[in-house]
Structures are given as structure tokens and as C-alpha cells.
Amino acid sequence: MSHAIEKNKTSLAKKVLKFSAILIVSLLLLLILIALYGYRLGDVYSDLSKDTPSHSKVGEQVASRHASNAILERGAYLSKIADCMACHTTRGGAAFAGGRVMESEFGQFITPNITPDKQTGIGNWTAEDFWNALHNGRGKQGQLLYPAFPFVNYTHISRADADAIFAYLQSQPAVVQQNLEHRLAFPYNQRVGLALWRALYFKPGELAYQPAQSQEWNRGAYLVRGLAHCSACHSSRNQFGANKGSDDFSGGEMAGIRWYAPSLVAKHELNLSTWSATDLSQLLQHGVNRQSIVNGPMAEVVKASLQYLTDQDAAAMANYLRSLPTQEKTEPDFLDRAIARPSVSKEQMLQMMEAGEAIYRAQCIDCHGKNGEGQAGIYPALKGNPSLQMESLSNPIRIILAGGFSPVTKGNPRPYSMPPFAPFLTDTEVALVLTYIRNAWGNQASAVGAAEVNPYRTASLD
Numbered sequence: 029m030s031h032a033i034e035k036n037k038t039s040l041a042k043k044v045l046k047f048s049a050i051l052i053v054s055l056l057l058l059l060i061l062i063a064l065y066g067y068r069l070g071d072v073y074s075d076l077s078k079d080t081p082s083h084s085k086v087g088e089q090v091a092s093r094h095a096s097n098a099i100l101e102r103g104a105y106l107s108k109i110a111d112c113m114a115c116h117t118t119r120g121g122a123a124f125a126g127g128r129v130m131e132s133e134f135g136q137f138i139t140p141n142i143t144p145d146k147q148t149g150i151g152n153w154t155a156e157d158f159w160n161a162l163h164n165g166r167g168k169q170g171q172l173l174y175p176a177f178p179f180v181n182y183t184h185i186s187r188a189d190a191d192a193i194f195a196y197l198q199s200q201p202a203v204v205q206q207n208l209e210h211r212l213a214f215p216y217n218q219r220v221g222l223a224l225w226r227a228l229y230f231k232p233g234e235l236a237y238q239p240a241q242s243q244e245w246n247r248g249a250y251l252v253r254g255l256a257h258c259s260a261c262h263s264s265r266n267q268f269g270a271n272k273g274s275d276d277f278s279g280g281e282m283a284g285i286r287w288y289a290p291s292l293v294a295k296h297e298l299n300l301s302t303w304s305a306t307d308l309s310q311l312l313q314h315g316v317n318r319q320s321i322v323n324g325p326m327a328e329v330v331k332a333s334l335q336y337l338t339d340q341d342a343a344a345m346a347n348y349l350r351s352l353p354t355q356e357k358t359e360p361d362f363l364d365r366a367i368a369r370p371s372v373s374k375e376q377m378l379q380m381m382e383a384g385e386a387i388y389r390a391q392c393i394d395c396h397g398k399n400g401e402g403q404a405g406i407y408p409a410l411k412g413n414p415s416l417q418m419e420s421l422s423n424p425i426r427i428i429l430a431g432g433f434s435p436v437t438k439g440n441p442r443p444y445s446m447p448p449f450a451p452f453l454t455d456t457e458v459a460l461v462l463t464y465i466r467n468a469w470g471n472q473a474s475a476v477g478a479a480e481v482n483p484y485r486t487a488s489l490d
């Protein structure tokens with residue numbers, strides 16, 4: 029009897045084993061199929077380039093090097109709005125020669141040389157190679173590129189615009205500068221893994237024209253989602269560094285550099301649908317409007333890129349951004365934060381507010397005003413300011429510690445800045461004054477602890 033049970037058991041075990049083996053093999057096959065799909069994913073340019081045959085052969089590359097001034101000017105403008113130079117230039121280094129280190133949770137990406145040098149840059153590239161990089165995220169040898177290069181956005185760039193950018197880059201001085209290897213942790217240093225990533229998160233292709241919307245709106249979508257790649261910073265990313273696409277504006281902590289790019293659509297963050305068209309285009313072009321002043325990485329974007337927007341393009345972007353529906357933001361890590369920062373008692377809060385107010389009166393009141401009202405266009409109002417009341421503390425802590433420097437732009441040639449307080453205030457004092465301005469004058473947000481301030485003392489300034 030027991031013998032029979034044993035026998036049954038072993039045959040059952042064998043069946044389970046066989047079943048698991050089949051399951052594992054089919055899962056592996058499926059994975060390989062998905063990866064294969066991701067690897068091959070992309071448009072074939074020969075289909076799309078039929079109407080733009082001009083620089084389609086290596087021999088015709090010369091044509092782009094001597095492109096008409098109009099095309100070069102257009103390429104210069106487009107490459108500014110796409111901000112190619114910012115990532116592909118190190119501080120003090122030659123323009124477009126690469127070498128800039130981009131911190132990420134996967135390690136450091138080091139941008140390549142995109143000057144027309146034949147050995148170390150992209151001097152040997154054809155217009156097709158170039159379009160293939162922007163549109164399909166592939167290098168000259170067909171290798172898969174990391175999405176740290178925002179091709180998820182650039183895939184929307186039209187062939188004509190890509191050609192103009194290429195012609196412009198090829199007209200720039202060739203710089204001999206060897207590319208450096210990225211410093212990424214295993215398994216992220218294996219490019220093959222990108223095949224899976226692409227299958228899951230990459231949708232190549234230009235944006236379909238939305239006939240129900242105006243031409244201006246469509247132009248705005250093209251600029252915001254494509255060239256200007258706002259979602260590259262203003263979106264939250266999963267553990268594989270992927271967001272929900274070029275129209276994901278859910279707001280995200282910028283890994284490695286500790287700045288928070290607020291949600292453009294969440295009700296309690298920037299919620300751009302409530303901004304006037306003038307306020308929005310002014311902020312993009314000048315870095316300042318009557319209520320806000322850009323800071324940190326956004327100041328860099330305005331300085332290097334957005335300030336050059338034509339009035340027409342700025343208006344188009346504002347039109348599109350203002351049409352985005354408001355979202356009730358649900359913080360993915362809300363619970364974690366609540367646990368990490370238990371709410372303080374009423375008495376404690378009163379004490380903190382009193383101590384914070386004393387610091388505010390001593391250090392901040394001259395510029396930000398008795399009632400946090402600021403001075404339009406000079407000192408931002410702290411009263412009612414959403415950037416103080418967000419879940420993320422990154423930006424206000426950084427600004428109080430390291431100061432606030434808005435960009436010099438045509439529309440704001442001599443910006444006012446805020447001095448750094450790191451040398452003068454302790455972590456506790458920063459926490460107190462921040463708790464105060466987050467809760468004074470009708471503002472409302474959780475109290476801040478000294479331990480939350482400290483890590484920002486050593487955060488890199490880039």
C-alpha cells in the first residue's frame with residue numbers, strides 16, 4: 029500500500045518536474061522572442077525617406093556639409109530646442125565633443141563626441157545613421173543605445189528636422205576627443221538587455237497629427253514631447269528607468285542629483301492647465317514670470333535651450349501644456365514617507381513654527397516679505413507657492429542650502445539670486461525655517477526633520 033503511494037508520489041514529482049521544465053523553457057523562449065522583437069523594433073528609413081532623398085547616400089554627405097544657410101540656421105535652432113549641446117559638452121569643454129558625466133541609479137553615463145571628427149566623432153555618419161539614432165535609438169553599427177539619450181522623445185522628430193540638425197552638427201568644428209566607456213553596474217553594462225527594455229517601453233514613430241486640435245496645439249505637442257523632451261525629467265520612472273512615454277508628466281526625482289522635477293499636471297504641483305498662456309511662455313523664454321523663477325536643472329534648460337524659442341513656438345508649447353488634463357497625484361511612496369516622517373504633535377508643531385518664524389525674520393524677511401508675498405518678478409512669493417508644499421523636499425532644501433540662481437536670459441538679463449545658507453544655518457535650523465514657510469500664511473505641508481536636510485549638504489551641484 030505505502031509502496032504504491034511512494035510510486036504515485038515519484039511519478040507525480042516527475043510530472044511536476046517535466047511540467048516546470050516545459051514552463052521554464054517556454055518562458056525563456058518567450059523572453060527571447062520579446063527581446064528579438066525589441067531588438068528589431070524600429071522604422072526602416074528607406075521607407076520613410078522616399079520624399080527626402082537628398083542626403084541618402086554616403087557620397088552625398090558633402091551636400092549636408094555645404095547645406096544652405098537657411099537649413100543650417102534651422103538646424104542650429106532645432107538643436108538648441110533639443111538641447112543637444114547641454115548633454116554632449118563638459119563644463120569648460122569643446123562644444124558637442126561629449127565627455128559629460130550623467131549620474132543615474134544605474135551608474136554613470138558619459139556622453140559621446142558628436143562633432144564631425146571622423147575618428148572620434150560622427151564625421152563618418154550619414155544622414156540615415158543620424159536619423160536612425162534619433163528615431164530608433166541605434167548607433168552607427170546598429171547597436172542599441174541607452175535611453176539616457178532621450179530617443180524615446182526624439183523618435184517624434186521629423187526626418188526633415190533631423191536632417192537639418194545633422195547638417196548643422198556637421199558644419200561645426202571637428203574636435204578630436206575619444207569617447208569614454210560608461211561606468212555602469214552589471215547587468216546594466218550589457219547592451220543586449222536593452223532589447224527587452226525596448227520591447228516593453230519604446231514606441232518608435234512620429235506623433236500622429238490630431239485633426240481635432242488646432243495646428244498650434246499640434247506644433248506644441250511636437251515640441252514638448254519630441255524636441256524639448258520635457259518628460260525626460262518631469263516623469264516618474266520605474267526600477268528600469270522607464271516612464272510611461274513622451275507624454276508622462278507625472279513628476280520625478282532626478283536620480284543622482286537630488287532635484288525634483290515637479291509634475292506638470294498634478295493638482296498639488298505645477299498643474300499647468302491653471303497657468304495663463306503668458307505666464308507659461310514667459311517662464312519658458314525668460315526663466316521668470318510674475319510668480320515663479322526657475323532653478324537648478326530647469327535654469328540650465330532655460331539658459332541653454334528654451335530662451336531661444338521663437339514667440340510662436342513658445343505660444344504653441346503653452347497651448348499644448350495648458351490643455352493637459354489635471355491629475356490627482358497619488359504619490360507611489362507616500363506611505364514610506366509618512367512612516368519615515370511621523371506627524372508631530374500640535375504642541376511640537378507650535379514650537380517648531382515659533383522657532384522657524386524667528387529664523388525667517390532674521391534671515392529671509394528682507395527679500396521674501398513679512399507675509400511671504402515676495403516681490404513680483406524679483407523675489408518669489410513663498411505664500412501659496414506649490415514648490416514649497418510638495419511631497420518632495422529636494423528643491424526647497426537645495427535652494428536654502430546652496431542658494432538660488434536663475435538663468436541670465438534676454439528677457440531677464442540681470443536676475444536676482446538667493447545667497448546660500450549652508451554656512452550659516454544648521455540642519456535643524458534649515459528644517460525649522462522650512463517647516464515654517466511650508467505652513468505659514470495658509471500654506472500646508474508636513475513638518476521637516478533635520479535628518480532630511482543633511483544628505484543635501486553633500487549633493488553634487490550639477
Ligand code: HEC
Nearest residue numbers: 110111112115137139140142161167168173174176177178
Ligand atoms: C539628456 C542627455 C542627452 C541629450 C539631451 C542628448 N543626448 Fe545624445 N546621447 C546621450 C547619451 C548618454 C548617449 C550615449 C548612449 C549610449 O551609449 O547608448 C548619447 C548618444 C548620442 C549619439 C550616438 C553617438 C555614438 O557615437 O553612438 C548621437 C548621434 C547623439 N547622442 C546625438 C544627439 C543629438 C543630435 C541630440 C540633440 C537632438 C542629443 N544627442 C541630445 C545623451 C544625450
Ligand code: HEC
Nearest residue numbers: 256257258261287288289290320321322323324325326329
Ligand atoms: C533636465 C531636466 C528638465 C527638463 C528637460 C525640463 N525640466 Fe522643467 N524643471 C526641472 C526641475 C528640476 C524643476 C524644478 C526646479 C524649479 O522649480 O525651477 C523644473 C521646473 C519646471 C517648472 C516650474 C518652475 C517654477 O519654479 O515654478 C516648469 C513650468 C517646468 N519645469 C516646465 C518644463 C517644460 C515645459 C519642459 C520642456 C520644455 C521642461 N520643464 C523641461 C527639470 C527639467
Ligand code: HEC
Nearest residue numbers: 321322323391392395408415424427432433434444445446
Ligand atoms: C537676498 C535676498 C534673499 C534672501 C535673504 C532669501 N532669499 Fe530665498 N530667494 C531669493 C531669490 C532671488 C529667489 C529666486 C532664486 C532663483 O529661483 O534662482 C529665492 C528663492 C527661494 C526659494 C525657492 C522658491 C521657488 O519657487 O522655487 C525658497 C524656498 C526660498 N527662497 C527660501 C528662502 C529662505 C527660507 C530664506 C531664509 C533662510 C531665504 N529664501 C532668503 C532671494 C532671497
